[in-house]
Amino acid sequence: MQDLKAKKLRCEYRNNPVGIDVLKPRLSWQMAASGRNVKQAAYQIQVSADNAGSFTGPLAWDSGKIISDHSVHVEYEGDPLQPSTKYSYRVRIWSTSDEESGWSETAYWITGLLSSAGWKAQWVTGMYGQSTGKSEPADLLRKAFDIKEEVKVKSAVVFVTALGLYELQLNGQRVGDWLLTPGWTSYSKRLQYQTYDVTSLLQAGDNAIGLMLADGWYRGNLAWKEQRNCFGEYRAGMMQLHIVYADGSEQTLATDDSWKASEGPIRMAELYHGETYDARMEANGWSASGYDDTDWRAVTIVDSTLDLLIAQENEPMRIVEEIRPVQVLYTPAGETVLDMGQNMVGWMRFTVKGEAGRTITLQHAEVLDKDGNFYIGNLRSAKQTITYTCKGEGTESYEPRFTFQGFQYVKVEGYPGEVLPEHFTGCVIHSDLEQTGSFECSHPLINQLQHNILWGQKGNFVDVPTDCPQRDERLGWTGDAQVFVRTSAFNMNVASFFTKWLKDLRADQFPDGGVPFVVPDVLSKDTHSSSAWGDAAVICPWTMYLCYGDTRILEEQYGSMKGWVEYIRSQGVNSLLWNTGFHFGDWLGLDAREDSYTGSTPKDLIASAFYYHSTRLLSLAADVLGNREDAEAYQSLSDNIKKQFCHEFITPAGRLIAPTQTAHVLVLMFGLVEGETHSRVIKTLVDLIEEQQFHLTTGFVGTPYLCHVLTENGYHDVALKLVLQESYPSWLFPVTKGATTMWEHWDGIKADGSFWSDNMNSFNHYAYGAIGDWLYQVVAGIDTDHKQAGYKHIHIRPKAGYGFDYVKAGYESIYGEIRSEWILAADGKMTVNITIPPNTSATVQLTDARLESLKEGEASVLAAEGIHVREQTAEGVTMLVGSGSYQFHYLQQ
Template identity: 45%
Template sequence: MLAVSKITLNYEHTLTGVDAFPLLGWQIVSDRQNVQQQSWQLQCSTDADFSALLYDSGVVTDNASANITLPGIPLSPSTRYFLRVCISDNAGEQSGWSQAAEFVTGMMTAPWQAEFISAETPENKQQSNATLLRHTFQLADKAIAAAFVHVTALGLYHLYLNGERVGDDELAPGWTSYAQHLLYQSWDVTAQLRQGDNAIGAEVGAGWFKGDMGFMRHRNFYGEQTALLCQLVVRYEDGTQEMIVSDADWRAHTSPILFSELYDGEVYDARLVQHGWASTAFDDRAWHPASVVAFNKQALTAQGACKVKAQETLHPQAIITTPQGDTVIDFGQNMSGWVEFRVNGQRGDRVVLRHFETLDAQGNVYLDNLRSAQQRTEYILGGDGEEVYHPHFTFQGFRYVKVEQYPGRVDAENFKAIVLHSDMQQTGRFTCSHPGLNQLHHNILWGLKGNFVDVPTDCPQRDERLGWTGDAQIFCRTASYLMQTRNFFAKWLTDLKIDQTPEGGVPHVIPDILTGHCEADRFLADGGTHSSSAWADAAVVNPWTLYLMYGDTRILEKQYDSMKAWIDFMHSHADNHLWRYKLQFGDWVALDAEEGSYFGATPDALICTAWYAYSTGLFARAAAVIGRHDDAANYQVLHQAIVQRFCTEFFTADGTMTARTQTAHILALYFNLVPDAFRQRTVDTLAELLAEHDGHLVTGFVGTPYFCHALSQNGRVDEAWALLLKEDFPSWLYQVNAGATTIWEHWDGIRPDGSMWSPNMNSFNHYAYGAVGEWLYRAVAGIEADEAQPGFKHVILSPLPGDEVSFVDAGYQSLYGEIAVHWRRVGERIRLSVRIPANTTATLKLAAREIVEAGGLAFTPNASQWCATTGSGEYYVEYLPAEYKPG
C-alpha cells in the first residue's frame, strides 16, 4: 500500500490569502520498510474535480517531498486553487491521487481600490473605546460564483456580513511593525452574500496600534486613529466581477465597547447595543460619515495562516471563598485568553471580573505581580433575558478569576475560559514513567500556548507582554519541537529585520516599542534599547533553527541581510575580537547574581564574545547553505579568530576558565569554544560547580538552556539526568511540586516559605526556562535533526535513558510524518522501538555495550556507540546500555 496522506502548503493544511504560490510538501504512508519516493506528479486546478487544469507537472523523477517550489505558475487574485499529487516509490508501486489541498490567493499585485477609513479623529487619540463602521450595497440579480473579502485594520477588528461574523480570527490583524509590515486577512464569503441588498460592518478597537502599551505605559505608538481597510470581490457565474470597498461613503458610530485595552481589559455596556447594526434593515441615519485615513498600502502582506484563534475551552475546577472573603474561580490552568459567561439580571446590573495567576501564601487573591495591568472585565447588563459575553479586543493571562460583581449566584456552569493563541499544529508529544517530568512537559507546552499570541511574548499578564528577543531565541528550538512554528517565527523575524538599526543593531523587543520611550527606565535610559548578546542573536539563531527543523532555505535567504548586519554590527564594535556593547542583560536573573541584582555573576565580556563566536559560526554555515560561498569562507575565518581570542582571554595557560561560574563553562562547552586540551578540565570543573550547589543549577536565561546539553554531550549523562530530576529549590520540578501549570520567570517566583519574588518582575507564565524541553526531545527521546539533511529528511536517533525513568514515549510530527521513539528499561536492558516516516532515513546511535536484538538492522561499533543506518519503517532493538563515564 502506498498513498499520499496529506499535502502541506507553506507547512499548513490550508491557506486562505497568499501573495505567491505556496511551498509544497506531502506526507507518504506505506506498509513497507525502506520506502523512498522515486517520482511525483502534481496538478493544480481552479476546480475541485480538476477538469480545468492550470498546471500539470507531468511525472518528475525526484525523491523530494518537502520544500518544493514550482516554476512560475500564473495565479489570479481572489481565487481558490486546488492541488493534488500522486507518487511512485522505489519498489515500483504507484499511489493514487491524493485528496485535494486548497488555497486562496489574496490581492497579489491587484490594486487596492479600498481606502483606510475611520470612525475616529485625531482628537480621539487618548480614547480606548471601540467604534462601528457599516455600509450597504446591492449585488446584481444573477448567480454568484465566488466572493472573497480582504480586510485589515489599524487596530483590531471583527468583520460582519449581513449580521454574521466573518471568519474566526481574534486580535486580527495582529501586531507588526505597521508602517512597513501590515498583515491583511482573506475570507471566502460566498455563502454569506445574496442577490440584491447586503450589508457589511466592522467593529474596531485600539489594540497594539494606538493602545496603551509597554511598561512605561505610552500609547499611540503607530498612530492616533483606528481605521479599517476592506475590499470585497464578487464574481458572477457569467464572468463579470464587482468590487465593494471601504471609502468615505461608509457610516460610523461608537460601539458598546466603552473601553478595551490589552493590559487593562474591557468595559462593555449592553444597554448601548444597536441590534442589527450590521444588517440591511438597520437605520443608520443617526450615524456620521467615516473619514479616510492615509496609510502606506505598500506595507500590506497577505496572512494565509497562523492567525490567533480560540483554541480550547476550560471549565472551572473549583469556586473558592478566600480567607479575605473573595469569590474566586479556579480554572486549573494558567493560560491566555478570556472568560465567557452567562448572566441574567436587571438592566444596569454589572459583572466585574479580575484575572490573576496565583493565590498568595494565605490563599488570598494576589494581584501585585500584574503591576499596573488591571486585567479587568466589566459588563453592564442590557436586561433582556440571558446574556452571554466575552471580551473582544483584549486578552488576559490568568488561572484564577476574582468575581467582584455578579448578579445572582456564581455557578461554575455559567463560566468558561477560552484559550487564545496563534493557530499552530502541535507536533511534539512526550510522556514517561515520571509524573513530574510529564507535568513539566505540560507546563512547557502551556508556556508556549500562553505566550505565542501573535508574537512570542515574555509574559501574558502584566503590563509588558513584549516580544523580547532573548526569550524567543532561547526557546525557539523547544517551541519548534512542540508546535509547527515556522510561519509564526517567520512573521516575527520580518519585523526584526525591519526594526534593526541602520547599523545592524537588534532591538531588545520586536516589534520595537522601547526605542524613544524608556526615559524613565533606570537600565534602558542610559544603556540603550538594542544589541544585548543572546537577545539580539535571535537575528541569527532563529532563522538557523527554522532551517534545521524545516529544511527551508527561504528563511535563510529572506533573513540573510539581517543576519549579516547583526554579525557586522558586533564586528564593528569589537576590540580585537572581544565584544561588548552598552547595556547587556548577561545571565539574566541567575541565582549567582549579587543580592538585589538581576545580572548573573558571569562577566558580560565572556558572554558577549561567546555569542559573537557562536552566531558568526552559524552565519558562516547559513551562507554556505544558500551558496554565498565568499561570505561563508570569510565569516568562517572570522569565527575562528573570535574563538581563538575567547580562548586566550578566558582560559589560563593551564586550562582554567577565568570565570568560575556554571554559565561560563556551559557556554564554552556548548558553543565549542574550548581547546581540545582543555575540554576535560572544563567538563570536570562544570561538574564541580554543580556539586558545590548540591547538584543544583544557579544559572539564568543564558546558561540554563544548554546546561543539560553541556553535560550529556561531554560524558556527564548521569549528572544531566540528576539535574533535570532535582525536586527541591532551585529546579524545574520544584516549580512542578509547587503546583505550577506553566513555567515561572524566576526559579524562586514562589519561595519555599510561600513568599514571592519582588512583584516588579514575577511572571508565572514565562517560557524561557522551559527551553529544557529541547533536551527532552533531542537527548532523552533522542530525536535530532541532521544539519546535512535538515528538516528531518535524515534523522539521528540517539536516546539517553536515565536510571530513574523506566520508559519514555515520544514523537515529533516532522514534514514527512511522525518520528516516534519508545524506550523501556527492563532489568539491565533497554527495549527500544522507533518509527521512521516514509521517504526519510535515520541513523541510530546507541550508547550500548552490547546489541542483544538488532531488529534486522546492521549495527557497527563506533567508540562507545553502536550505529545503524536505515530507511523508513518500524524497528525494535534491545541492548545493554553503556555505563556513562565522565569525559
C-alpha cells in the same frame, strides 16, 4: 505496495490557506506507505485555477513526472498567479520500487491581492476631532449594499485589515473565527490583511457589512511606561469585497466616504487592561440589512499608504480550546474566586441574568497569595479587568473581543445570585499552531514539567513570541525567543509563526545591523543590541532551517543574519571580541548580586561567546546557500574569534577566568575550548554543580545548554540529577508548588509561600522551558542532521539513566511521525521502539548494546530488513536504517 499515496498536502506549511501573497508558493506532502525502507523516486503535481477544482481543462501547472525524492518545499513553477484566485492542486508519487500511487486528495490555496495595486479601498475611521490620548469606545462602521437578484453569486472574497484591531460582520454574522486581527507586525513597515471566502453569507437583494474597530497594539497601551499611540494616533479600517457572478460579471464594494460610523457597547478595550461593555448600548442588527443608521455620522478618510500591506503570514489566533472552572473559592478576604485549574491565556465567556444596569466585574490573576487571597501585585499597572453592564432582557451571554488575559484565578464581583462554575467558560487563545510533539515518561513530575512547557508556549505564542501574557509587557523579547525556539519547534509547527516574526525582526533591524530588544520594536531607539538577545537574528532562522529544511528562510534572513554579525564586529577596538555596549548578561542568574537581575558571569565573556556562535552559524548558512566566499570568510572569522576568546578568557594553565556555571556551559556548548582545556572546563563545571548539591545557578543564557553540555561530555548522570532535583532552585521546584506553566524566576513562589517580587514575577514565562529540547533530543533521542535538515535524515540516540523507567516521545516532522520509545526493565533489559517516516532515513545509536546479542523483533539485528549498516562502537551499536517501525532488545552492559 497498495497503500502508497501522498497525504497531508500543505502550501507554505498551511492546510488550504486562504489569502496568500507568495508568488511562488511551496508545496509539501507526506508519503504514506507500509513496510520498511520506502522512498520516493518521483512525483507529479497538477495545479488547476478552475474554481470548481477540476483538473480536466487547461492547468496552471503540470509538472510532469519529476525524478526526485523531494517531497517538501517544492516550488510552484506554473503560470503567473492571479489575485483573488483559488488554485487547487494534487500530487501523485512513485516509489523506488517503481510503484505508482493514485492522485492524492485535492488541496488548495487562495491568493490574496498579490500587490498594493489591487487595492481600491480607502482607509476610514469613525474617530473624529483630536485624539484624546486615551482608550476610547470601539467604532462601529457599516455599509448597506445590493446583490443582483437575477444572477447567482459564483464566489465572493473579502480582504480586510485595520490600523488597530477589527472584527468583520456580514448580514449580522461574524466573518471567520480569527481573533485579534490583523495581528501584530511592525506596523510602520508591514501590516497584514486577511482574506475570507464569504460566498455563503451573501443574499440576493439587500445586504449589509460592518466593521468593529478597537485600539489593540496599534494605538493602545504598550510596555510598562503607559505609552500609547506607538504606531499612530487614529485607528482605521479598510475592506474590499470582490464578488463574481455566474455570468462572469463582477462587483466590488470597498470602504470609502459613503460608509457610516457610530459608537457601540464596547466602551473601552485594552490588551493590558481588559474590556468595558455596556449591553444597554447594543445596536441590534447594526451589521444587517434594514438597520436604520440615520443618526450615524459619516466616516473620515484617513491618509495612509497601501505599500506596506502584506497577506496573512502566520496561522491565525483562535479559541483553541475551552475549559471550565474546577471550583469556586471563597478567600479569607471574602472574595469570590473561580479557579480554572490551569494558568491560561484568553478570556472568560459567561452567562448572566440580571436587571438592567447591573454591573459584573471579572478581574484576572495568576496565583493566590500565601494566605489564599486574590493576588494582583505582579500585574504591575495591567488591570486585566472585564466590566459588563446588563441590559436586563433575560439570559445574557458575553465574551470579550479585543483583549486577552493571563490567569488561573478570576475574582467575580456583582454577579446576581450564586456564582456557579457552569455559568463560566475559559476560552484558551493562541496562534492556532499544530501540536507536533509529545513526551511522556515514568516520572510524574517530569510529565507535569512537559505540560507546563507546552502551556507556557500556548500562552505566549499570541501572534508574536511574547515574554509573558499578564503584566504590562507582553512583548516579543528576542532573547526569550532564541533560547526557546528549538523547544517550541518540537512542541508545535512554528515554521510560519517564526517566518512572520523574523520578517518583523528584519524590518525593525537598524541600518548598522543592530537588533531591537523586542520585536515589533516599541521601546526607545537607544535600547537595542544586547548579546544573546540580538543573536536571535541568526539563531532563530538557523533553527527553522534545521527543523524544517527551509532554505528560503535562510535566503530571506541572510542579510539580517550577516548584518548582526557585522554589527558586532564593528563594536569596540577589537574586532574579535565584544567588550562594549549594554548587555543583559545571564539574566536572572542566581549568582547575581543582591541588587541586580544579572548573574555574575562577565558580560564580555557572554557577548564574545555568542559572537563566535553566531559567526559560525552564519558560515554554515552561507554554505547551505552556496555562498562559498562568505562561508569561508566567516569560518575564518570565527576561528580567529575563538583564538582571541581563549587568549582573553582562558589562563595559560587552562582555567576559565569566570567561576560560574554559565561561563563553563557557554564555552563548552559553543565549542570554544579543546583538548586538556576542554577536560578541565567540564570537570570544573561538574565541581561547581556538586558544590551546589546538584542545583543550578544559571539564568536565561546558561540554562538552555546546561544539560546538553553535561550529557555530551559524559556526565549524563549529573544532568539527570539536575533535572530530577525537586528542591529550590530546580526545574521541578515550581512543579512541587503547583505550577501549571513555567515561571520567570526559579523562586517565583518561595518555599514559605511568599513571592520573589511584585516588580517582575511572571508565572507564565517560557524561557526556562528550554529544557524541553533536552528531553526530546537527549532523553528520547530525537534529532536531525544539519547536512540533511528538516529530519530528512534523523538521529535516534535515546539516553536512559537514573530516575526513568520508560520514555515515550513522538514528533510530527514535515515528512511524518517520528517515534522513539524505550523501556528499561529492572533486570537491565532495554527495549527501544522507533518509527521512521517514509522518504527519510535514520542513524540509530543504542548505548551499551552489543551487536552479537542485539535483536530486532525476535531475530538477530544482523538479519533484520531495512537496516543497511550495523557497526559496533565503544559506546554501543550504530545503525543506518530506512523508514518503518523497529523494535530493538538488548541487555544494558
